[in-house]
Amino acid sequence: MIDLYTWSTPNGRKVSIMLEEVGLPYETHAINITKDEQFAPDFLNISPNNRIPAIVDRDNGLSLFESGAILQYLAQKTSQFWPAEGEAHWRTTEWLMWQMGGLGPMLGQVHHFVRFNKGKAPYAEERYTKEAKRLYGVLDKRLADVEYVAGDYTIADMSIWPWISRFEWQEIDMDQFPSVKRWYTAIAERPAVQRGYHVPVEQPGIPMP
Ligand SMILES: N[C@@H](CCC(=O)N[C@@H](CS)C(=O)NCC(=O)O)C(=O)O
Numbered sequence: 001m002i003d004l005y006t007w008s009t010p011n012g013r014k015v016s017i018m019l020e021e022v023g024l025p026y027e028t029h030a031i032n033i034t035k036d037e038q039f040a041p042d043f044l045n046i047s048p049n050n051r052i053p054a055i056v057d058r059d060n061g062l063s064l065f066e067s068g069a070i071l072q073y074l075a076q077k078t079s080q081f082w083p084a085e086g087e088a089h090w091r092t093t094e095w096l097m098w099q100m101g102g103l104g105p106m107l108g109q110v111h112h113f114v115r116f117n118k119g120k121a122p123y124a125e126e127r128y129t130k131e132a133k134r135l136y137g138v139l140d141k142r143l144a145d146v147e148y149v150a151g152d153y154t155i156a157d158m159s160i161w162p163w164i165s166r167f168e169w170q171e172i173d174m175d176q177f178p179s180v181k182r183w184y185t186a187i188a189e190r191p192a193v194q195r196g197y198h199v200p201v202e203q204p205g206i207p208m209p
Contacts, residue, residue: 017196095156174209
């Protein structure tokens, strides 16, 4: 049994989607970051960076924060969605790191400046919008050659997809990125993704381009 501490955000959804995909039993604990629940001392004991998501594995008492590490842990625990060796292992790792170090942080800035603080910082809006389009272009180029970023569907796709699901917030026209659109739509149709998307709070629906 996995205890999942999460909220309805891209980083949180990576883990709920993975848990649904691998079929591990889990109990959800909603950490409402709009009410500063991420600063509660009990939560800080397992997530010292005061951010969701985090997990505790009741099988061994291990607690983990950082969504990329959690995806790797769950993949290793279940031997699913992250090939253990060879090129597929490293392609998965490479694209997971690309998401963690680039796509997520940059799109997070787009949400901050373009979605929530429009007009306050034109330079930041321009900079992060340009960077978002560049990153969508990188992903589109990759997905023109392969079905999923590492070949087969892996934790790398699960880390990227929830960020792309905010394409409307990012003011991205998906028709300009046809391979991303194809990949996004295919993943949105997966039953596990449809369940994981609504954790911990039921949403109106997955945005579709
Ligand atoms: N690199 C971290 C980022 C986690 C993160 O930024 N979580 C956000 C929600 S998506 C959060 O908890 N924000 C709370 C805050 O900013 O205080 C991860 O991938 O787990």
